[in-house]
Amino acid sequence: MTTQPYDKQVASDIIAGFNARPEMLVQVLVAFVERFGWITDAAIRQLAAELNLSRADVHGVVSYYHDFRTSPPGKHVVKICEAEACQSMGSRELSKHAQKSLGVAMHESNDDVTLEPVYCLGNCACSPAIMVDGKTFGRVSTNRFDEIVASMDETR
Amino acid sequence: MAATRIYVPRETAAISVGADEVAIAIARHAKESGEKIEIIRNGSWGATWLEPMVEVVVDDKRIAYGNIEPADIPDLFKSGLLTGGKHAKRVGPTDEIPYLINQDRWTFWRCGLIDPLSIDDFTAHQGFTAVSKAFKSGPQPVIDMIKTSGLRGRGGAAFPAGIKWQTVADTDAEQKYITCNADEGDSGTFSDRILMESDPLALIEGMMIAGFAVGASRGYIYLRAEYPLTYSILMRAIVAAREAGWLGNDIQGSGFDFDVDVHLGAGSYVCGEETAMLESLEGKAGVVRYRPPLPAIEGLFGKPTIVNNVITLASVPNIVNLGGEKYAAYGVNRSTGTLAFQLAGNIKRGGLVEKAFGLTLREIIEDWGGGTASGRPIRAVQVGGPLGAYIPEDQLDTPLDYEAFLDIGAMLGHGGIVVFDDTVDMAQQARFAMEFCAIESCGKCTPCRIGSVRGVEIIDRMIADENRDENHELLLELCDTMEHASLCAMGGLTPLPVRSVLKYFAEDFAPSQEPQK
Numbered sequence: 001m002t003t004q005p006y007d008k009q010v011a012s013d014i015i016a017g018f019n020a021r022p023e024m025l026v027q028v029l030v031a032f033v034e035r036f037g038w039i040t041d042a043a044i045r046q047l048a049a050e051l052n053l054s055r056a057d058v059h060g061v062v063s064y065y066h067d068f069r070t071s072p073p074g075k076h077v078v079k080i081c082e083a084e085a086c087q088s089m090g091s092r093e094l095s096k097h098a099q100k101s102l103g104v105a106m107h108e109s110n111d112d113v114t115l116e117p118v119y120c121l122g123n124c125a126c127s128p129a130i131m132v133d134g135k136t137f138g139r140v141s142t143n144r145f146d147e148i149v150a151s152m153d154e155t156r
Numbered sequence: 157m158a159a160t161r162i163y164v165p166r167e168t169a170a171i172s173v174g175a176d177e178v179a180i181a182i183a184r185h186a187k188e189s190g191e192k193i194e195i196i197r198n199g200s201w202g203a204t205w206l207e208p209m210v211e212v213v214v215d216d217k218r219i220a221y222g223n224i225e226p227a228d229i230p231d232l233f234k235s236g237l238l239t240g241g242k243h244a245k246r247v248g249p250t251d252e253i254p255y256l257i258n259q260d261r262w263t264f265w266r267c268g269l270i271d272p273l274s275i276d277d278f279t280a281h282q283g284f285t286a287v288s289k290a291f292k293s294g295p296q297p298v299i300d301m302i303k304t305s306g307l308r309g310r311g312g313a314a315f316p317a318g319i320k321w322q323t324v325a326d327t328d329a330e331q332k333y334i335t336c337n338a339d340e341g342d343s344g345t346f347s348d349r350i351l352m353e354s355d356p357l358a359l360i361e362g363m364m365i366a367g368f369a370v371g372a373s374r375g376y377i378y379l380r381a382e383y384p385l386t387y388s389i390l391m392r393a394i395v396a397a398r399e400a401g402w403l404g405n406d407i408q409g410s411g412f413d414f415d416v417d418v419h420l421g422a423g424s425y426v427c428g429e430e431t432a433m434l435e436s437l438e439g440k441a442g443v444v445r446y447r448p449p450l451p452a453i454e455g456l457f458g459k460p461t462i463v464n465n466v467i468t469l470a471s472v473p474n475i476v477n478l479g480g481e482k483y484a485a486y487g488v489n490r491s492t493g494t495l496a497f498q499l500a501g502n503i504k505r506g507g508l509v510e511k512a513f514g515l516t517l518r519e520i521i522e523d524w525g526g527g528t529a530s531g532r533p534i535r536a537v538q539v540g541g542p543l544g545a546y547i548p549e550d551q552l553d554t555p556l557d558y559e560a561f562l563d564i565g566a567m568l569g570h571g572g573i574v575v576f577d578d579t580v581d582m583a584q585q586a587r588f589a590m591e592f593c594a595i596e597s598c599g600k601c602t603p604c605r606i607g608s609v610r611g612v613e614i615i616d617r618m619i620a621d622e623n624r625d626e627n628h629e630l631l632l633e634l635c636d637t638m639e640h641a642s643l644c645a646m647g648g649l650t651p652l653p654v655r656s657v658l659k660y661f662a663e664d665f666a667p668s669q670e671p672q673k
Contacts, residue, residue: 023437023438023457024439026420026422026436026439027419027439030420030422064441064442065422065423065424065441066422083343083592084344084538084574084585084588085574087501088501088577089501118382119343119542119592120342122340122345122380122382122383123172124343124501124506125204125346125498125499125500125506125508126169126173126204126506127500127502129172136385137173138173
């Protein structure tokens with residue numbers, strides 16, 4: 001993922017881009033994850049100060065949403081759809097295969113990759129589906145999974 | 157000689173199976189062979205099983221080729237792709253594909269047909285004619301038309317849209333809001349996404365009409381984060397509409413001000429529940445609100461707010477263009493109009509089928525879907541997302557009609573149809589229903605937050621064959637509690653799939669045992 005380390009000035013610019021309105025907190029956090037990859041403690045403190053919220057307010061929102069991760073992800077983020085449509089086409093087996101071939105358990109990361117379940121990518125007529133670094137793939141057999149993973153480093 | 161026009165979809169499903177690579181390969185091959193072509197990135201017609209589907213315009217007729225891979229391109233050009241030549245992957249003229257022409261395309265009629273980001277293409281296909289008509293007629297006739305149409309909320313709850321609009325129109329406030337729920341989180345559903353990627357301006361026009369009808373000047377689209385391509389298409393469509401004077405102040409000299417923003421979700425399923433969505437739009441955790449007050453009275457930032465699904469709003473322009481009676485002529489009973497059914501999961505011809513209510517589940521699965529992808533017999537069909545019942549094979553003749561589904565203890569919902577073949581372990585599906593509720597519960601009410609966790613534990617004991625009868629009884633009691641005491645549909649409807657498994661597929665618990673009498 002093309003993210004950069006947390007930077008107070010960049011963070012401040014993002015917040016200013018939303019006019020420092022507290023009701024934009026979710027959108028600011030989406031932008032933070034996009035830019036920095038995850039939400040640091042420093043980010044929470046800064047958000048509370050600049051949006052005039054309590055740290056508890058910010059923490060409550062950060063911890064509520066699945067996408068607001070509070071630990072650094074691997075270089076690549078692989079999400080496997082584990083919802084019903086994909087289950088009907090073998091996503092349970094695909095998840096097992098992914099854990100084995102990537103060498104990480106679901107919800108876990110190493111330096112290279114973070115593996116997560118996702119509940120529906122809206123690609124249910126091309127099940128099973130996965131998302132790699134924000135790009136959706138459909139009709140993903142175990143062979144195709146291996147090909148997609150092998151090309152991760154080339155595409156980024 | 158003019159350049160030959162070639163359509164290659166820019167739509168998530170098509171791209172997920174290689175449409176971008178196909179477009180690149182076509183451009184490269186044409187350049188190398190000196191052919192003059194123009195590639196148009198349309199949306200999708202919804203025949204997802206044919207994606208990537210490439211169309212070539214020959215004598216003003218579009219000729220389709222299906223399941224194209226980049227490696228096919230040299231051979232396709234050799235076979236005369238640019239003149240619609242014969243090839244194993246040639247499907248034929250797009251307007252003769254049975255999957256498409258046998259539909260009732262009321263809401264999706266421009267999807268696939270036009271360049272979604274071209275205001276010119278949109279207006280050449282009746283775009284903005286409905287909102288212009290609304291400006292002339294005034295607000296109340298528009299609301300009356302929606303009432304006459306019988307249009308019900310397409311997000312799943314099927315509440316009459318006209319009544320909701322009237323409530324907001326009749327509530328006095330300086331500021332009102334139109335919010336579009338585009339948090340399409342149900343597995344097996346993708347109609348919102350196809351609409352937004354293939355005809356985003358239809359949604360924007362629907363929101364404008366809603367805003368004009370009820371007196372709201374601001375619109376928000378709450379879009380799930382899992383749809384990054386949809387986001388970029390929506391943003392570009394909004395910018396294009398603003399530049400053309402179709403969003404902003406005094407739209408086309410009408411005196412009406414309206415603008416739209418897109419807010420992203422962050423992976424929370426419950427944010428598709430209308431009050432949780434409003435909380436999220438206000439920058440907070442997506443925790444469900446108590447009702448009353450209804451959002452139509454006190455919604456976003458405490459102001460009267462319309463919360464409608466994408467398809468509900470996108471169905472509005474044609475209702476205004478053609479009249480509420482025309483729409484109401486489609487469908488059966490209280491299910492008037494059309495629904496965009498979505499064939500998903502283990503299905504041979506998956507995709508979007510917009511059809512008048514009333515045909516049977518079996519007809520749509522067999523006539524359009526062609527049965528399972530695996531070729532094995534159908535065992536169960538989950539309709540209406542993760543909170544919908546699993547329907548056994550012998551109930552597939554149920555007509556697709558909101559009330560007919562309620563009568564068999566099921567739910568039509570957003571029209572998602574997920575097919576499972578006979579290899580499915582239904583005990584695991586029941587377990588997943590509870591597990592999903594445990595993962596996604598907002599935590600505000602106890603039956604949902606705790607009940608779902610207990611539900612998983614009970615089902616695990618049943619699968620392990622511990623005190624099966626007792627646990628079966630306990631699970632039914634838990635379902636009662638969740639149904640009656642949960643704040644919203646998350647906890648209230650999770651029992652639906654669980655009960656359907658207990659009722660029709662009980663033999664899948666403890667499969668080592670003989671089925672109980």
